[in-house]
């Protein structure tokens with residue numbers, strides 16, 4: 266039900282000009298030549314195309330989305346600008362259709378709050394990152410636990426607010442997935458969204474590169 270709502274809301278928005286982001290992850294991500302990057306909730310594909318330019322012909326960028334309208338728009342944009350080192354994949358954030366340890370960089374802008382099982386999303390980010398790979402993610406958190414009446418409302422979740430978790434819960438999920446030392450790049454003051462108060466932030470962390478032991 267929730268995915269159906271998300272697909273329908275975002276397919277409608279695909280052709281509009283309205284801004285869908287809540288932060289500037291792309292501005293801090295610094296994709297480098299030859300890297301493999303992934304954008305979770307790639308929408309119209311704007312950030313994917315920007316990263317494709319940065320990683321060059323030897324790099325590759327995957328855009329992940331569940332909305333048919335957004336995927337169609339993103340693919341058309343790639344075609345229009347003749348960008349070939351990209352692929353837009355239809356799947357859920359909780360079950361990424363990508364191999365283990367494929368990515369140097371994962372970004373996302375205002376998407377993870379939609380996911381029904383956010384812990385699964387963080388586990389998936391950890392799985393697809395190479396050792397030493399990094400994420401830079403913009404999202405929202407709620408200042409208090411979202412009341413049940415909204416938390417289970419698929420329309421309110423699709424509207425980008427009712428799916429949010431608290432700051433503490435957010436950080437706990439990151440830690441559970443294996444990400445230590447998360448840096449907070451930007452963080453807003455709380456503001457009203459839907460029926461609750463949220464804050465936006467951009468956070469980053471690396472997957473541990475493993476230790477080198479000399480016997």
Ligand SMILES: C[S@@+](CC[C@H](N)C(=O)[O-])C[C@H]1O[C@@H](n2cnc3c(N)ncnc32)[C@H](O)[C@@H]1O
Pocket residue numbers: 271272275284285286287305306307308309329330331332335356357358359373374375376379380381425
């Ligand atoms: C708020 S928009 C952000 C789009 C883009 N990142 C941007 O900043 O313009 C959220 C996007 O995430 C996608 N999305 C939401 N929930 C998803 C899920 N569970 N799995 C995959 N994609 C999802 C939506 O279809 C939509 O394109």
